[in-house]
Amino acid sequence: MKRGLIIGSFLSFVFMGLACISFLWVPYDIETLDIANKLKKPSLSHWLGTDHFGRDIFSMIMIGARTSIAVALLAVGIGVTIGVPLGLFSAARRGCFIDEIIMRGNDLIFAFPSLVIAILITAVFGASAVNAIVAIGIFNIPVFARLTRAAALPLWERDFVLSARVCGKSEARISIEHILPNITNLMIVQGTIQFSLGILAEASLSYIGLGAQPPTASWGRMLADAQTLVSIAPHVALVPGLAILLMVLGLNLMGDGLRDLFDPRIKEQRT
Amino acid sequence: MTEPVRFFEVIRYTLGRLSSLIISLVIASLVIFSVIEVIPGDPASFMLGINAREDTLAALRSEMGLDQPLAVRYFDWVIGLLQGDFGNSWTYKTPVSELISDRIWVSLPLAIYALILSTLIAFPAGILAASRRGGTSDVTIMGATQMGVAIPNFWFAMIMVLIFAIHLRWFSAGGFPGWSNPLQGLKSLTLPAISLALPQAAILARIMRSSLLDMLSEDFIRTARAKGLTRSQALWRHAVRNALIPVLTIIGLQFSFLLAGGIIIEQIFFLPGLGRLIFQAISARDLIVVESVVMLLVFTVIMVNFAVDLAYAAVDPRLRSKV
Numbered sequence: 224m225k226r227g228l229i230i231g232s233f234l235s236f237v238f239m240g241l242a243c244i245s246f247l248w249v250p251y252d253i254e255t256l257d258i259a260n261k262l263k264k265p266s267l268s269h270w271l272g273t274d275h276f277g278r279d280i281f282s283m284i285m286i287g288a289r290t291s292i293a294v295a296l297l298a299v300g301i302g303v304t305i306g307v308p309l310g311l312f313s314a315a316r317r318g319c320f321i322d323e324i325i326m327r328g329n330d331l332i333f334a335f336p337s338l339v340i341a342i343l344i345t346a347v348f349g350a351s352a353v354n355a356i357v358a359i360g361i362f363n364i365p366v367f368a369r370l371t372r373a374a375a376l377p378l379w380e381r382d383f384v385l386s387a388r389v390c391g392k393s394e395a396r397i398s399i400e401h402i403l404p405n406i407t408n409l410m411i412v413q414g415t416i417q418f419s420l421g422i423l424a425e426a427s428l429s430y431i432g433l434g435a436q437p438p439t440a441s442w443g444r445m446l447a448d449a450q451t452l453v454s455i456a457p458h459v460a461l462v463p464g465l466a467i468l469l470m471v472l473g474l475n476l477m478g479d480g481l482r483d484l485f486d487p488r489i490k491e492q493r494t
Numbered sequence: 495m496t497e498p499v500r501f502f503e504v505i506r507y508t509l510g511r512l513s514s515l516i517i518s519l520v521i522a523s524l525v526i527f528s529v530i531e532v533i534p535g536d537p538a539s540f541m542l543g544i545n546a547r548e549d550t551l552a553a554l555r556s557e558m559g560l561d562q563p564l565a566v567r568y569f570d571w572v573i574g575l576l577q578g579d580f581g582n583s584w585t586y587k588t589p590v591s592e593l594i595s596d597r598i599w600v601s602l603p604l605a606i607y608a609l610i611l612s613t614l615i616a617f618p619a620g621i622l623a624a625s626r627r628g629g630t631s632d633v634t635i636m637g638a639t640q641m642g643v644a645i646p647n648f649w650f651a652m653i654m655v656l657i658f659a660i661h662l663r664w665f666s667a668g669g670f671p672g673w674s675n676p677l678q679g680l681k682s683l684t685l686p687a688i689s690l691a692l693p694q695a696a697i698l699a700r701i702m703r704s705s706l707l708d709m710l711s712e713d714f715i716r717t718a719r720a721k722g723l724t725r726s727q728a729l730w731r732h733a734v735r736n737a738l739i740p741v742l743t744i745i746g747l748q749f750s751f752l753l754a755g756g757i758i759i760e761q762i763f764f765l766p767g768l769g770r771l772i773f774q775a776i777s778a779r780d781l782i783v784v785e786s787v788v789m790l791l792v793f794t795v796i797m798v799n800f801a802v803d804l805a806y807a808a809v810d811p812r813l814r815s816k817v
Contacts, residue, residue: 327514327517330514330518331518331521331522334518334522334792334795334796334799335522335792335795336750336751336753336754336791336792336795337754338754338755338757338758339754339757339772339788339791339792340788342757342772342776343526343529343530343784343788344529347529347530419644423644423646426646427646427648427758430646430648430758431758431761431773443646446646446648446649446652449652450652450762453652453655453656453660454656454660457656460649460652460653460656461653463649464645464646464649464650464652464653467644467646467649468641468644468645468646468649469644471643471644471646472640472641472644475640475643475644476640
């Protein structure tokens with residue numbers, strides 16, 4: 224499925240590109256309201272039309288991409304920087320008390336309905352993009368910790384690790400120098416998937432008003448604003464949803480494609 | 495293995511799961527309680543407004559038990575929960591248990607309805623895709639599941655309202671008429687249930703397919719084929735039944751996603767369920783309601799996971815040793 228990888232990467236990079244360009248240039252300033260031009264259909268001057276304040280939807284999509292990508296990426300970052308070391312540590316000390324505690328702690332986080340806790344966190348600490356990042360990021364920790372441990376365990380039995388031990392390297396050094404490089408591919412694939420889940424989660428949180436706050440544009444927020452207008456101006460509601468759909472679809476296809484690329488054995492089994 | 499040994503193992507497994515269940519519940523309650531405690535803003539001054547006198551504030555605080563030490567309040571809360579007493583809502587002035595029992599008759603049926611829909615969609619789709627591996631229907635179904643996983647369900651809900659409520663007028667755009675007329679009630683839950691079920695159905699169909707494909711490469715399928723069964727006969731008679739084990743586990747776990755996911759869908763369709771209750775309680779700083787509803791949801795999820803674990807071990811004895 225090379226095709227999936229190409230389409231997926233293309234979609235993902237289009238949105239990431241839009242997000243980058245938005246720092247330098249957007250077609251219209253989204254903080255100036257232009258009520259005279261409100262709810263305009265897509266046209267040459269406004270490619271995707273305008274919203275109920277007359278703001279250019281294409282510009283808002285560009286800036287919204289920035290918000291979504293930043294929140295989801297940082298949430299993945301939290302998961303990787305805390306989860307991977309925990310998983311490596313657990314695998315190095317497999318079977319001991321601390322390993323048990325780390326893994327049970329992970330199970331516990333898994334047992335919580337993530338959306339409920341995200342709502343709780345953002346409700347308690349106030350609705351903001353930063354709190355959304357933390358709320359989403361917490362649930363990425365056990366994902367990466369479990370995956371790292373599961374992938375690292377069999378590596379500890381391998382000969383190259385054994386010879387490293389014979390050389391007198393410490394567990395920490397072996398984890399970083401020998402185990403980590405061998406699980407990077409797996410982490411990239413999982414990172415892509417968590418990235419796409421993060422985009423969806425950010426959209427849900429800002430849709431219910433617990434994510435990025437105005438005037439920061441975000442896709443979920445745009446959908447919330449569009450909800451009451453859906454019968455008068457459907458395009459206002461269609462465009463942000465399509466943006467989320469395409470971005471998530473792109474990341475998922477890219478993740479699947481990367482997995483097949485890194486591990487051709489899985490592909491043979493599946494098709 | 496003799497029977498008494500087996501019995502002992504079952505007991506040991508169940509006790510092991512039970513102790514981790516209790517630990518999970520205790521930690522969950524501690525987390526929820528302490529998160530709620532750090533909510534900025536004193537609920538008493540929030541309820542009385544900024545002009546409240548200091549002595550009225552103090553009176554209300556002691557009435558709500560806010561002047562007690564943290565540990566006392568925690569134990570009061572937990573003991574109350576165990577006795578089914580969730581405390582009194584500060585804004586509604588009614589017992590929280592009443593508020594919950596009113597609303598659970600929307601949230602629970604919605605989750606079950608969505609679960610049934612998701613299973614009804616996913617089973618045929620997954621089986622068809624597996625039996626036509628690599629064919630047109632497989633590619634189409636897998637493409638559709640990719641879309642299903644990627645669509646934000648609240649957006650899908652808006653699109654369905656646009657099509658089926660606003661344009662075709664088959665359903666109402668929101669609200670819930672109650673269960674006095676069960677058909678009307680069910681009808682008003684249909685669009686919400688479909689939008690909840692869609693992403694879950696997509697995930698379930700993919701798992702059904704890959705679980706079936708795993709089965710199809712097993713020896714017993716080869717034996718069945720060798721005995722003269724066609725590929726699809728072998729699939730229906732032998733593979734589907736065995737593939738159901740992992741799929742049933744996922745269905746159990748999905749129930750909790752559906753219950754929690756209903757929170758957002760209830761907002762879109764103006765359904766008076768637990769989700770709307772949480773939101774109203776958060777904005778009114780009615781912490782006792784937030785606390786209890788969140789704890790109830792977490793409790794349900796942990797219990798469902800526990801039940802799934804036990805059921806899974808009952809079906810697949812190999813897992814018991816991995817406690």
